[in-house]
Amino acid sequence: MKLLPHQGAEFIATEVGGLRDRNGDSHPVSGSGHAHAALARARSPAQTARAAVGCLGKPRFLGVVADRCSVRDVASQLPTVGIGRCCSGSDVADQWTIPWRSGKHRWGFFLGLGIAFVIAVPLGLMLGISERLYALTSTVVELLRPLPPIAFVPLMVLVAGQGVEMKATIVALGCVWPLLTNTIHGVHATEAVAKATGESFGWGKWTVIRRVVWPSSLPSVITGVRITVSIALILCVGAEFIGGSTRGIGSWLLQQSMLPGGMLSVTAGVLIAGALGVVVNAIVAVLDRRYAAWARRGES
Amino acid sequence: MTVDWTSPKTRTVFGWTVAILLIAAWELAAVVGDSLYFPPPSEILREAYDLWFSAGLANGILTDAFHQDVVSSIQRLLIGLLYAITIGIVLGVLIGRQRVAAELIEPLLHFMRALPGPVLLPMALVLLGTGDSMRIALIAFGSVWPVLFNTYSAVRQVPESFLDTSIVSRRSRASTLFHVILPASATGIFAGVRVATGLGIILLVAAELVASAEGIGFGLTQSQRSFQFVEMWAFILALSILGYVANILLSLLEGVVLRWHRLYKAVVA
DSSP, X not given: OOOOHXXXXXXXXXXXXXXXXXXXXXXXXXXXXXXXXXXXXXXXXXXXXXXXXXXXXXXXXXXXXXXXXXXXXXXHXXXXXXXXXXXXXXXXXXXXXXXXXXXXXXXXXXXXXXHHHHHHHHHHHHHHHOHHHHHHHHHHHHHHTTSOGGGGHHHHHHHHOSSHHHHHHHHHHHHHHHHXXXXXXXXXXXXXXXXXXXXXXXXXXXXXXXXXXXXXXXXXXXXXXXXXXXXXXXXXXXXXXXXXXSSSHHHHHHHHHXXXXXXXXXXXXXXXXXHHHHHHHHHHHHHHHHHTHHHHHTTO | OOOOTTSHHHHHHHHHXXXXXXXXXXXXXXXXXXXXXSOOHHHHHHHHHXXXXXXXXXXXXXXXXXXXXXXXHHXXXXXHHHHHHHHHHHHHHHHHHOHHHHHHHHHHHHHHHHSOGGGHHHHHHHHHTTSHHHHHHHHHHHHHHHHHHHHHHHHHTSOHHHHHHHHHTTOOHHHHIIIIIHHHTHHHHHHHHHHHHHHHHHHHHHHTTSSOSSSHHHHHHXXXXXXXXXXXXXXXXXXXXXXXXXXXXXHHHHHHHTHHHHHHHHHHO
16 A cells, blocks of 8 residues: 655654565565564454354354464564554644535434433333333333434435434434433332432422432433443444445544555544544533532441 | 322332233234234244244154254354454544544544444445355444443543552552442443343344344245245244343343442442
8 A cells, every 4th residue: 555645754754663674565574573563462262252152152164264264364564564654643633624614424423412311311201100100111111221223224214314404313312211220220229228218208299200200210310321432432433334424523534544555644633533532521420520420428 | 098109019010910811912903803914922932832832842842944944043143242242342442542533533433433333334245245244344343332432431530549549559450440440330331241232132133134134134034025924923932032032131241230220329429
């Protein structure tokens, strides 16, 4: 893989010196030497995994495939087309802003999360409070919960197109269940004594729910949100890949990976996607500290 | 008549009644509405049967298409997850036991955990090509982080008193690892494996999308692009069953491995 002209000079200066000459071509000898080193390191996990496969009653097909695509293949390919060769720090920085500007990625994400929240939390409160409703619906929930939401991407592309609506639906579909089960769990974990105390104050049903049940299930709801945001991000990007969206960080990455020298932008995009995840997680962590920390104070 | 809504028995009876009623309602709505995108469940089941189970008793019931579509996907998923779980647990324990390493690596770990797995697909394409090893590597690399992170934090949260007891009773380091640290962190590890499995299925579908000629993900997108809606639903069904079965298997495994934990909780509480 040749480097693009504008990348060349700085690249050689900043990146692993010994691996390539001035033209940016790697020396095969040193390249393979690198591969051997990686190989030596990779050998043990590969063997561990193979041993683990053997423990499962030696199903032969598993062993064959494990041989065919062992860590060894992967490791021997890494240095030859290595990440280090395709991007230096500052070049990646030049690409920072592009994927950020390129997308409605965020709207699918937030909209889906919002829909999931609006559906799941009131529903979870209802199912948590009413034993009857819970008995009637728990089987359906248990049946629907493990379904991989990604399976519905092709269907949603047909029904809702490739845009934000599709992404939001998929995100909502995947996020409803963890939120719902966590809300129900939170309501069920409400202390009976606290509820009885509220009732003995002469509070009505709604007051008890608002002032006792809801605050005490809030930590569990926030745990649900914490699980949900990472799922939402994954689903959003996954839906863009599979649905063939034209906008958003996922589709942008897929396009870039097919261009010559696109590795740079791909690396930048991956870094940005990761940073986005970190930011979102940080926001939820703040929420968690604000509204849910009290629940854990007693434990430790 | 009063019904005890909290007993597991009524819950099963009424729950399944509602589930079956809902499926019947779907069937009815699909037949009446005659929508192109939402075929009735009976038709989906027949299509799934024709696709995968119609080879006849003599040929072992399963068709070639079953091996092509389903078995290859399951193989990739299992192998990828096996790598992810093995590497995740081993590294997680190592990092969790080394305070200095943990402090150094934790920010990176947070970043990798927050990184949505599918964005790695283009990178994997460029680095590893379009073969099966790419798909397995993507599944393994993408789903290793929940296992690693959960193992790491579970190992760090093992109470010091457990470890002190183990030192006092002169256990070897290996024995401490296998009889104290790993069992004590098993709940956390299982939570990670659960997340990893869900993630693995997403990555599987994403990875089978490009430059693949077999697998559930491939069949799913292929049938959508050729407007074979019933076939597409059959693939959705297959993927759903895959997710469902994976969930059941994990629950069973968890029940066996964590039996002591439930007993312990029952005693403590």
